[in-house]
Amino acid sequence: MRRQLAPLLVGRRVVAAGSHPAANFVAARGIVGAQFDGLGRRGKYLLGACDDGRELVIHLGMTGGFRLTPGVVHAGTEPADRYVRAWWDLDDGSRLEFTDVRRFGRLAVVPAGRYEGLPTLARMGPEPLESGFTPEGLRASLRSSDRHLKTVLLSQRPVAGVGNIYADEALWRAGLRPARRSLLGPASCARLHRSIVEVLSESLDRGGTTLRDYRTLDGSEGKNQFHLDCYGRGGRPCRRCGVALRHRMLDGRSTTWCPGCQR
DNA sequence: GTTGCGTCCTGGACGC
């Protein structure tokens, strides 16, 4: 999403904006007059750098997405689509719309780099595809919590960007049980580290995972959903050992694992 | 400071 948006957004100034009245979205209106100097990303957060020293922080939640309408918009008019939760009219006549059916997304405007009001972002672990993410660091981070292994991964503290689907996939690939609480040894941690990197890299290469709602900026679907080994396959045979995968709620999240080969 | 759980929200699947 960031790669697609950046060339269309950077250098553009916001001339008008609007939003759904919910607290999650009203911050969209606060950047009228600002120009986008860059578009970054941390974990699942998009970070729009403004020329006035502030940042527009965007989390897509579960069903969030973007749509860019080029050059046909009358600035300030209400969007026709009821699921547009925020919109920005740009100085080239285009409009960027943030759509979010279930309203789990959220927007914030903060001084650049000041994330105190966004605790998950403030304490976010290393980027999984950068050199700061190491097996040793992962092991040290996991050691600092007694919670279920999968729940710790979802906290974004050991590593950024792992959501429910990729947590299940990475743990399956590493042969580790999601509900495990005990300390991981160096070999297990190295396996989990490698699995996280592989699972995320492969999904990025395939344009992401479209189960229901996710679309890229041009409306196309990802293809990673055709390559899932674990998530959503409860009751079906494990592709590694043949044992039926199990499914249950773990700490409130839908979780699938193989009782045969995830230890 | 950490943990566990409820809450937010809504379309779609499912059962009756």
Added chain:
DNA sequence: TGCGTCCAGGACGCAA
């Protein structure tokens, strides 16, 4: 066919 119920997801807030 219509209605009610449940589920899915990420992050945050609150009580313990």
